[in-house]
Amino acid sequence: MAYLNLNDLEIEIAEETxxxxxxxxxxxxxxxxxxxxxWNTDYHIIGFVRAxxxxxxxxxxxxxxxxxxxxxNDNFGETYTDCSSPEKVANMLAYIYGEEVLHRSETLQKVWxxxxxxxxxxxxIMDLKHEYEL
Numbered sequence: 001m002a003y004l005n006l007n008d009l010e011i012e013i014a015e016e017t018x019x020x021x022x023x024x025x026x027x028x029x030x031x032x033x034x035x036x037x038x039w040n041t042d043y044h045i046i047g048f049v050r051a052x053x054x055x056x057x058x059x060x061x062x063x064x065x066x067x068x069x070x071x072x073n074d075n076f077g078e079t080y081t082d083c084s085s086p087e088k089v090a091n092m093l094a095y096i097y098g099e100e101v102l103h104r105s106e107t108l109q110k111v112w113x114x115x116x117x118x119x120x121x122x123x124x125i126m127d128l129k130h131e132y133e134l
Contacts, residue, residue, distance in 0.1 A: 067096065
């Protein structure tokens with residue numbers, strides 16, 4: 001089975017980030033909490049089989065676990081995600097790539113630690129559409 005490039009995963013997460021930015025009321029949210037609000041307050045994937053299929057669209061499970069272990073070891077000094085659970089692996093991948101996507105917004109970087117309003121959210125959306133050619 002051929003695996004898609006991980007760039008495809010990042011593009012899917014960018015599309016979902018834009019959808020969430022359009023759907024959620026983020027007025028007053030601090031910009032440095034945006035990633036948490038988008039990718040850590042709800043599950044991206046629910047269901048064992050669904051999670052396995054989602055992961056396999058982009059990579060193999062071992063590469064996914066390696067990405068998670070590297071990320072968590074770099075950021076937290078140890079691995080916390082239960083890599084035996086496809087749901088947890090899928091949701092952590094979405095979390096990691098959600099962070100990467102948001103880092104590509106110049107607007108978000110400029111307003112770090114400030115409260116969001118509708119205009120800023122729209123600028124972030126435009127940044128991401130431009131960055132990912134969506």
